[in-house]
Amino acid sequence: DGGITQSPKYLFRKEGQNVTLSCEQNLNHDAMYWYRQDPGQGLRLIYYSQIVNDFQKGDIAEGYSVSREKKESFPLTVTSAQKNPTAFYLCASTVSGQGVTEAFFGQGTRLTVV
């Protein structure tokens, strides 16, 4: 089955640690995105990549980094510079054509700082 997979589902980070969240898709989508969701809030864009080896900052990129070495993979690293990393992180991928965009989301990773 085609889809988008995030791992792990739950992640705990100690103060000062970097952690990497995985996102893999087998939908052959060109574009991939990372969003952050806080309780009672909507989705805020962290980074996105429209094509392999290229990515752009979103609205809240500070303290995060990404890479896009393969079409299927778009890992997100939460660095120690991110002062409030506890949140629900969602990865998405899209394909656009004929004026329509299909956007599929992973099931999310809940990151908690301990």
Add this chain to the structure above:
Amino acid sequence: GESVGLHLPTLSVQEGDNSIINCAYSNSASDYFIWYKQESGKGPQFIIDIRSNMDKRQGQRVTVLLNKTVKHLSLQIAATQPGDSAVYFCAEKSPSGNTPLVFGKGTRLSVIA
């Protein structure tokens, strides 16, 4: 900057009644809109979409209405069921290629049995 917002953060509906969830958008250049449903602890799931050249689109038990004059989008759910309880987000997209979807804050729908 341009943003997508929702009129009501929470909505409680009796089982069997119809639900209406509203969304206001401010980017007049947006030409494509999507409604998502998000259950607790899960990723958003696609419900229905609409292009700006349409006023209405129907799916199974759901209807999306688009009023470009007042930049308003609504999601109507017929015969609301307990399984419809979730947070609903609208998202908008501008015509430029793979530009990201912009999401509103969401409305929590609670169905009372």
